Structures are given as C-alpha cells and as structure tokens.
Amino acid sequence: MDVSCFKAYDLRGSVPEQLNPALAERIGRAYVEITGARKVIVGYDIRLSSQAVTEALSSGLMAAGADVFDIGLCGTEHVYFATSHYGMDGGIMVTASHNPKNHNGMKMVGPESRPISSDNGLNEIRDRVPQPFANAQVQGRYETLEVTSAYIDHLLDYIDAAALKPMKIVVNAGNGGAGLVIDQLEKHLPFEFIKVHHQPDGNFPHGVPNPLLEENRAVTANAVRDHGAAMGIAWDGDFDRCFFFDENGRFIEGYYIVGLLADQFLRKTGPGKVIHDPRLIWNTRELVQAAGGEPIESKTGHAFIKQRMRDEDAVYGGEMSAHHYFRDFFYCDSGMIPWLLIAERLCQSGKPLSSLIDARIEAYPASGExxxxxxxxxxxxxxxxxxxxxxxxxxxxxxxxxxxxxxxxxxxxxxxxxxxxxxxxxxxxxxxxxxxxxxxxxxxxxxxxxxxx
CATH class of the missing domain: 3.30.310.50 (Alpha-D-phosphohexomutase, C-terminal domain)
Incomplete structure (x- = not known):
C-alpha cells in the first residue's frame, strides 16, 4: 500500500494516486488506534476531492469507535479552535494548503490541538495503515458542529473594537476559504473590504492560492493601488498563513511582520516571551526587547515553535514564512488574528503601514529566503x-x-x-x-x- 503521502508534519499527495477515499478510511481507523481518540473534529478545505476524502476518513474514525464532529468547509485554524474550545480528543483537517489543485492531504492534532508529527505519532499511524483492521464493538456516531459564531467571537477578542476606524482593505482569498471568514467578520468591523478572488472554488481559476509566488502578488498589489486601500492581505488555501501589502502595493517580507506583531501584541499584554525562528533575528529581537519582552529562538517549523511556546508560556510566536502563533489561540497558528492586530495598529497610530515598516527594513535589510x-x-x-x-x-x-x-x-x-x-x-x-x-x-x-x- 502506498503511504508516500505521509510527510514530516502532515499528509500531502496527489489524488487519487497517493491519497484517495479508500486510503483515507484506513487513515481514520489507524488514527483512532494509535491515539486512542474518542471524540474527533473533522473539517475540510475547498478542494474538489476534499468532501469525498473527508467522508471516507469519517467512516474510518467511526468504524474504529470514535465519534466524529464534522465542522464542514473551513480553514485549518477552525480545526485547531474547535478541538481545544470544545475539549475534543483530536482533530483532522483535510487540506493540501497551497499545493497543486490535484493534491490533497491532512493535518492532524491531538488533545489541546497539539500537533501530531513524525516524531510523536504520525509515523506510527502511517505504519498501522497497511495492517488488517477489525471494527470496534461500538461504532462511533456522527454529528455536525457549528463553530463559526464561537470562532468569530474569539477572533474579535484580540482587538479593541473602539479603536477601529473606517478604512479600505484589499482581501485576496485566492479562491480558498478565507473569504467565508471575512464575510462573517465584516458584520462587526468598520472596514470596507475590496474582495479579490473571493469565492471558494476548488478549480482554482486564478491559480493555486500561494501568495509567496511572485506571479500571484500583482492582483493584490494592483487592487491596493487602484482603490487607495490602507493595506492588502492575501492568504493561502487553508488560510493558516497571511501575507501583507502596504498602501503602495508593496509586498512585505514576513520577517518584518513578525517584529511588528510582536511589538503590537506586547503593547497589549505587557511583558512576555516571544518565540521566533533563527533565520533572521535582529529586527525581532530589538523590537521585542524595546517593548519589554524576551525574545527566544526556536528551531523552524510549527511543531517546534508550538512546543517551545508551551514550554516558555510565550504570548506570541512568529516565523518569517508567515506563520503566526498565539498563546490564547491554543498556541496555534492563525491567518486571521495577525491582520486584525495590524489593522488595529494602523487605526491607533494614524500612520500608513509603509511608515511602520520602512524604518525596520532600513535598520535591518535582509536578503529574503x-x-x-x-x-x-x-x-x-x-x-x-x-x-x-x-x-x-x-x-x-x-x-x-x-x-x-x-x-x-x-x-x-x-x-x-x-x-x-x-x-x-x-x-x-x-x-x-x-x-x-x-x-x-x-x-x-x-x-x-x-x-x-
């Protein structure tokens, strides 16, 4: 049996060659046997194969005796949120993020949304998949779970709504799932959203949602300039990463966003620890220390950052790859909290985004990766x-x-x-x-x- 879709941190592969419903069903069974989970959150992204893979995965989970709580079409952070918020034993997100459209995959977590990677269970699940299975004596049950309202309330807790002022923001969901969240947040915010590639569409008519590709940036940059927006935001397919453009349409390297977010977060929380990756560090260190915080280096990668944040009780963690982690978000990464914090900072400061970034680029110019x-x-x-x-x-x-x-x-x-x-x-x-x-x-x-x- 081909289990090449199992990677270091998650599952990714082409459909149906490396991942298909038959394999997904066995993965569900193996997940329950290895983790012992009895209540599992399941969600899926906008890819055309995601629903069929999710249904088969759910069947396997239930056959092994776990109850499935299906939260439907969502982003990876919905699964993180729901797993912890509702006290579940684990969660599985069916997504291939920014991979080609004929690919799919899974991101797995255990209790408290702790990541399941190759060093703490993923390899065991992989090795269990080809072996024979027997059905559990008591089959698990299936129910749908509405998490959007609780999730939106949680996001809004990160900002001071009274500090917000009307401004234009370009949002590019890349035909992924981020647009669904923007539509919900829009009801609570004074911002005018200029929506680009907004509707979820697994055909990816404008290309795979990966804002790191230079050819994917122009549409966001042009919309910012054309509409005189205060900033632009673009997401990958499962929107666990977000990318920023200033009011001139300039793409901002993720390194400088880490420093800005650390500064903004420490202003709100008071002194605390901030975890960052070791690739580029000087700007982050200086801003964190100036805000009364303590910068701490961690090995790159979400599993390492999340564990280090738990170990240090850090309030925020950031990687230059545009992953941003928050203690109050169960030490998980979110693609929505960062832009809310930066929008709040723009409203509070009255300064354009470029002015908050230019001095930092000048102080610590970087090559980019x-x-x-x-x-x-x-x-x-x-x-x-x-x-x-x-x-x-x-x-x-x-x-x-x-x-x-x-x-x-x-x-x-x-x-x-x-x-x-x-x-x-x-x-x-x-x-x-x-x-x-x-x-x-x-x-x-x-x-x-x-x-x-």
Whole structure:
C-alpha cells in the first residue's frame, strides 16, 4: 500500500494516486488506534476531492469507535479552535494548503490541538495503515458542529473594537476559504473590504492560492493601488498563513511582520516571551526587547515553535514564512488574528503601514529566503561553517548554521520539507554589505556544489 503521502508534519499527495477515499478510511481507523481518540473534529478545505476524502476518513474514525464532529468547509485554524474550545480528543483537517489543485492531504492534532508529527505519532499511524483492521464493538456516531459564531467571537477578542476606524482593505482569498471568514467578520468591523478572488472554488481559476509566488502578488498589489486601500492581505488555501501589502502595493517580507506583531501584541499584554525562528533575528529581537519582552529562538517549523511556546508560556510566536502563533489561540497558528492586530495598529497610530515598516527594513535589510538545490547539503554547510567561523562573534546551531559578525549575519539550513538548502542574510543598516555577502555566500555554495573530478 502506498503511504508516500505521509510527510514530516502532515499528509500531502496527489489524488487519487497517493491519497484517495479508500486510503483515507484506513487513515481514520489507524488514527483512532494509535491515539486512542474518542471524540474527533473533522473539517475540510475547498478542494474538489476534499468532501469525498473527508467522508471516507469519517467512516474510518467511526468504524474504529470514535465519534466524529464534522465542522464542514473551513480553514485549518477552525480545526485547531474547535478541538481545544470544545475539549475534543483530536482533530483532522483535510487540506493540501497551497499545493497543486490535484493534491490533497491532512493535518492532524491531538488533545489541546497539539500537533501530531513524525516524531510523536504520525509515523506510527502511517505504519498501522497497511495492517488488517477489525471494527470496534461500538461504532462511533456522527454529528455536525457549528463553530463559526464561537470562532468569530474569539477572533474579535484580540482587538479593541473602539479603536477601529473606517478604512479600505484589499482581501485576496485566492479562491480558498478565507473569504467565508471575512464575510462573517465584516458584520462587526468598520472596514470596507475590496474582495479579490473571493469565492471558494476548488478549480482554482486564478491559480493555486500561494501568495509567496511572485506571479500571484500583482492582483493584490494592483487592487491596493487602484482603490487607495490602507493595506492588502492575501492568504493561502487553508488560510493558516497571511501575507501583507502596504498602501503602495508593496509586498512585505514576513520577517518584518513578525517584529511588528510582536511589538503590537506586547503593547497589549505587557511583558512576555516571544518565540521566533533563527533565520533572521535582529529586527525581532530589538523590537521585542524595546517593548519589554524576551525574545527566544526556536528551531523552524510549527511543531517546534508550538512546543517551545508551551514550554516558555510565550504570548506570541512568529516565523518569517508567515506563520503566526498565539498563546490564547491554543498556541496555534492563525491567518486571521495577525491582520486584525495590524489593522488595529494602523487605526491607533494614524500612520500608513509603509511608515511602520520602512524604518525596520532600513535598520535591518535582509536578503529574503534564497533556495538552492545542493547535492551534498551537509558537506556544503560544514564547509561554509569552517570558512566563516574565523572572526565570527557567535556561531549557533539552533536550526542549521547561524553565524554572526558585528555588522552582518547569516543562517544556512536544510529544508524540513523540500530537497533544498535555504539561505538568509541580514545586516545592520547596510544594504550593499548585505547584498555583497549574499552574493559571496551563493558563489561559495555553487563552487562547493560542483561535482568533484
């Protein structure tokens, strides 16, 4: 049996080759046997295959004795919310996020919406799937559960409604599920939403919803400029990530959003801990410390960030990849809370988004993440370490290799999910230095990657 859809953090694969209803039914059975769950939230995204996969998954869960609470078409954060809010034993979201439209997958959590990854149950579920199953003596029951109203109330708790003022905001759901939430929030907010690619459509008529692709950004940027909007927001398919454009239509790198959100959140909560990934750090550190908080580095990846947040009781966690985590959201990531907080900040400050970001980009210019396919990544990273350690202020291995000098630093790491090496470089207020060091490192990586004679 092909179980290649099981990855490090979730399930992803082409339909029907790698994921189909027959396999989904067995995954449901295996999930119950491995986790012991008796009450399971199930939700699904807008992909054309999602309902059939979800129905089969639910059948397997019930055959193994678990009660299924179906929350219907939703975003991944709905499953996180419902699992914790209603005290369930676990939750499964059927989604392939921003993967091609003929793909699907699943994201799994246990009690308190704790992620189930390859190091805490996902591999065991994978290994159980091909084995024979027997039906439980008592079959589980099925019921639908309406979570939208409680979820919307929860989102609105993060902001001070009295501080909000009318403004135009461009929202691009990419024909994913985010538009359904915007329509609900709209009733409670003074904002005028300019809606782009708003209707859920699993055919993805405007391409797969992935705002990280440059070709997908122009429509949001143009709408911001055409309508004179205060900002633009775009989401991926299951809207657990959100991406920002300023009032000029400029795409804002996720790194600078982490710092802005940390600052805004600490202003509201008072001193607290903030978890961030080690790829780019100086801007986040400075803003968190200035707001009375304590910045803490964690290995990249949602399972690592969420666990570190629990360990430290951190109020907020952010990754430059546009995942933002909140203690009050069960330590989970949300694609809705971030833009609400930034809209609130714009209303409170009376300043345009560009002015909140420009000074930070100037203070800490960054290369953005650059990916390269490397034949022997561990060897190349080791050679880079050997070359650059001399004269460095610090060398860190929190996630890959981080080397820091007085005026610049870089992080080089192997991807957790793809066969590539990722490079990030930043400097202290020196764009030419950042660009020169980026080029120098890329040239060195290419030289080391050449096949040996």
């Amino acid at each position: 650059i990916n390269r396919t490397i034949n022997e990544p561990a060897e190349v990273i080791a050679a880079i370490e050997e070359k650059y350690t001399f004269g460095a202020k610090s060398v860190s291995f929190v996630d890959g290799l981080s080397i820091e000098f007085d005026n610049w630093r870089f992080n080089l790491r192997m991807s957790n999910t793809e066969p590539v090496v990722r490079l990030n470089v930043e400097s202290r207020g020196d764009i030419p230095l950042m660009e020169a060091k980026t080029e120098e490192l890329l040239t060195e990586m290419e030289r080391l990657n050449c096949p040996r004679g």
